[in-house]
Amino acid sequence: MATEHANATDVDEPNGTNEAGGTGDASGAGDASDLDGENLVLGYPTASEPVIDGESIAAEPGAVTALVGPNGSGKSTLLKGLANQLAPDDGSVLVDGRDVHSMDTKTLARKLGLLSQESTSPDSITVEDLVYHGRYPHRGFFERTTDEDARAVEEAIELAGCGHLRDREVGSLSGGQKQLAWIAMVLAQDTDVLLLDEPTTFLDLHHQMEVMEIIETLRDESDVTVVVVLHDIEQAARLADRMVALKDGEIRARGAPEAIVTEELLADVFRVDADVVQTENGPRVTPIRARHEEPASSATETDPNGDEPASAAEEGRAPIGTEASGD
Amino acid sequence: MSGGQSVAGGGAAKRSEDGRIGWLFDPKLVSVALASVAVVVAGGLVQVSFGAYSMTVVEAWRAVLDPAVLLDPRWLLNFLVGEGLMRSITGFQGELPELAHTTLIVWDIRLPRVFVAAIVGMNLGVSGAIFQAVTRNELASPFILGVSSGAGLMILLTLVVFGGLTAFLPLIAALGGAVAFLIVYAIAWKNGTSPVRLVLAGVIVGTVFNSLQTGLFFFADDIGVVQSAIQWTTGSLTGTDWEQVRMALPWTVVAVVLSLAGSRQLNLLLLGEQTAKSLGMSIEKVRFALSGVAVLAAAASIAVAGIVSFVGLIVPHMVRNLVGSDYKRVIVGCLFVGPALMVGADVGARLGMSVLTGADSQIPVGIVTGLVGGPYFLYLMRRQQNMGEL
Numbered sequence: 099m100a101t102e103h104a105n106a107t108d109v110d111e112p113n114g115t116n117e118a119g120g121t122g123d124a125s126g127a128g129d130a131s132d133l134d135g136e137n138l139v140l141g142y143p144t145a146s147e148p149v150i151d152g153e154s155i156a157a158e159p160g161a162v163t164a165l166v167g168p169n170g171s172g173k174s175t176l177l178k179g180l181a182n183q184l185a186p187d188d189g190s191v192l193v194d195g196r197d198v199h200s201m202d203t204k205t206l207a208r209k210l211g212l213l214s215q216e217s218t219s220p221d222s223i224t225v226e227d228l229v230y231h232g233r234y235p236h237r238g239f240f241e242r243t244t245d246e247d248a249r250a251v252e253e254a255i256e257l258a259g260c261g262h263l264r265d266r267e268v269g270s271l272s273g274g275q276k277q278l279a280w281i282a283m284v285l286a287q288d289t290d291v292l293l294l295d296e297p298t299t300f301l302d303l304h305h306q307m308e309v310m311e312i313i314e315t316l317r318d319e320s321d322v323t324v325v326v327v328l329h330d331i332e333q334a335a336r337l338a339d340r341m342v343a344l345k346d347g348e349i350r351a352r353g354a355p356e357a358i359v360t361e362e363l364l365a366d367v368f369r370v371d372a373d374v375v376q377t378e379n380g381p382r383v384t385p386i387r388a389r390h391e392e393p394a395s396s397a398t399e400t401d402p403n404g405d406e407p408a409s410a411a412e413e414g415r416a417p418i419g420t421e422a423s424g425d
Numbered sequence: 426m427s428g429g430q431s432v433a434g435g436g437a438a439k440r441s442e443d444g445r446i447g448w449l450f451d452p453k454l455v456s457v458a459l460a461s462v463a464v465v466v467a468g469g470l471v472q473v474s475f476g477a478y479s480m481t482v483v484e485a486w487r488a489v490l491d492p493a494v495l496l497d498p499r500w501l502l503n504f505l506v507g508e509g510l511m512r513s514i515t516g517f518q519g520e521l522p523e524l525a526h527t528t529l530i531v532w533d534i535r536l537p538r539v540f541v542a543a544i545v546g547m548n549l550g551v552s553g554a555i556f557q558a559v560t561r562n563e564l565a566s567p568f569i570l571g572v573s574s575g576a577g578l579m580i581l582l583t584l585v586v587f588g589g590l591t592a593f594l595p596l597i598a599a600l601g602g603a604v605a606f607l608i609v610y611a612i613a614w615k616n617g618t619s620p621v622r623l624v625l626a627g628v629i630v631g632t633v634f635n636s637l638q639t640g641l642f643f644f645a646d647d648i649g650v651v652q653s654a655i656q657w658t659t660g661s662l663t664g665t666d667w668e669q670v671r672m673a674l675p676w677t678v679v680a681v682v683l684s685l686a687g688s689r690q691l692n693l694l695l696l697g698e699q700t701a702k703s704l705g706m707s708i709e710k711v712r713f714a715l716s717g718v719a720v721l722a723a724a725a726s727i728a729v730a731g732i733v734s735f736v737g738l739i740v741p742h743m744v745r746n747l748v749g750s751d752y753k754r755v756i757v758g759c760l761f762v763g764p765a766l767m768v769g770a771d772v773g774a775r776l777g778m779s780v781l782t783g784a785d786s787q788i789p790v791g792i793v794t795g796l797v798g799g800p801y802f803l804y805l806m807r808r809q810q811n812m813g814e815l
Contacts, residue, residue: 143616204705205705214703
């Protein structure tokens with residue numbers, strides 16, 4: 099897999115070096131936090147092969163990094179690894195130079211927040227109470243809410259634009275409104291690093307835009323380092339300062355959106371023929387047809403059967419399914 | 426931004442005004458508590474009035490409120506902590522003043538049974554509520570993680586094989602439940618647990634222990650032993666006394682305080698394992714500690730009343746239906762609804778047979794709770810669409 103890396107998309111070369119190597123020097127990024135995954139090997143106990151086999155990724159401090167890739171490419175797995183939800187078999191994840199695995203769980207949760215793809219809550223909890231749960235890592239065992247908690251919650255609710263929902267019960271909300279409430283909860287956590295797992299999937303256009311705008315505000319008005327998994331490559335290109343494209347658990351390309359969203363990359367990573375036009379709103383992708391033959395570069399590596407367990411694991415079915423069936 | 430600040434100020438003021446106990450005055454919670462207290466008082470009054478020595482309700486009231494007991498700390502301590510401790514606390518060495526006949530019957534025999542019922546109801550309600558959050562399963566009961574089967578097996582072993590230890594039966598039963606819980610946890614553990622693994626391990630241990638328990642019945646050669654075993658394994662309050670109040674009360678207080686302290690953790694568990702973890706909860710530690718509290722509560726109730734089924738399953742349901750899913754309120758609600766159900770059921774257990782058949786016999790209260798609980802559960806299931814989701 100490591101040799102494969104070299105002859106992957108050539109975009110990797112110019113940008114990849116300063117990204118992967120940028121561990122220490124947060125170039126002029128003020129208070130923003132670094133998040134580095136180094137030589138990560140990530141897998142699930144149920145699958146013998148790791149999903150991610152020795153990749154390094156560095157999120158640009160204070161900027162938005164988007165992970166894109168087809169189903170089963172390992173982007174959610176990578177995000178879980180970065181969030182310390184999945185213990186790496188090898189390698190380490192560092193936040194501001196400290197290994198997340200050795201950090202106290204609450205200390206980590208004050209530094210790094212994660213919005214999972216599927217979130218469940220009791221139906222009768224109000225949005226405000228849900229958002230207050232985001233303050234959990236900031237409170238001691240017996241501590242009551244402080245003014246600071248209240249301030250963080252208000253700011254989070256305002257930023258997420260769900261002030262009008264604050265007294266509604268979560269069970270009565272639409273999918274889009276629920277997502278805004280959950281985003282408000284992770285915002286209230288007030289972390290330096292924020293990881294979002296497909297926050298716009300299953301939302302209508304309006305709520306997709308709402309979520310995008312929240313992330314844009316975070317990028318423009320705060321020092322929060324954001325890593326977001328997105329399915330929609332156009333959306334990712336519009337939103338992100340940096341993009342990382344994955345396929346079959348490997349990072350195929352990384353760099354600025356204009357350099358990543360190309361017809362060649364779409365053919366190689368997403369297996370579609372597409373027209374890409376650069377517009378003022380970022381690149382516009384018009385998919386034309388699916389490519390049925392394996393692209394030459396990965397034909398040697400990927401056998402069609404081997405792809406299956408990886409994709410099941412990537413969707414998180416193995417570990418989450420067990421939990422979900424207990425609901 | 427200035428607009429946001431003023432909103433923030435308002436929200437903070439509203440929260441801190443609510444303060445530490447503001448949530449207690451939620452109208453729904455208050456009415457649940459009042460209604461439950463009414464049931465407990467009514468049930469208790471029936472219990473103290475009727476029986477082998479019947480008295481009118483007025484007489485019963487007089488006996489309950491007899492100033493000779495209520496205003497005499499020596500008598501109160503005598504009941505609550507036992508005679509020996511009473512004497513060392515008060516330094517009183519003489520004979521206690523004599524009580525009226527009715528007062529003695531009510532205070533010495535009938536009232537403690539009501540108290541034990543209330544304590545058992547509280548414990549089972551709280552225990553069930555915790556287990557339902559920990560396993561994220563509405564069908565969880567205090568006995569889901571092997572507690573009842575462990576206790577049942579030890580009860581049978583004690584009665585059938587180690588007859589000499591019968592005096593320690595309450596303790597042995599409670600310990601058996603706790604040990605079974607630890608076994609379940611050990612089986613479920615593989616780099617951590619999950620709700621499903623815990624429930625499955627509970628089923629496995631329960632099946633094996635129940636088989637052993639049933640097998641032991643074959644070795645019981647005395648009908649009295651069998652009856653006693655059945656009383657213990659279905660749950661009974663017959664013959665409970667101040668001794669049982671004294672045995673269960675301290676553990677109940679501990680379990681209730683701990684579960685109230687843990688209510689925020691329980692609320693977070695309801696958001697799912699992933700969210701709880703990403704918010705910085707040490708999920709395995711919290712889950713084990715909370716399960717431990719729930720087992721403590723269940724064991725306290727087993728020690729005084731045996732294995733009373735269904736109460737721990739239904740009470741949290743009823744409360745959640747009435748006050749919502751916030752666990753602070755759910756736990757407090759269980760402290761009231763549990764006793765109401767248990768005291769009510771015990772009226773049926775103690776007096777039902779004599780009303781129905783005229784026979785002067787009592788049935789185990791666990792039979793009544795099952796008879797009441799099953800249909801109520803059916804009603805809930807029919808009414809609610811999303812049964813099983815928490």
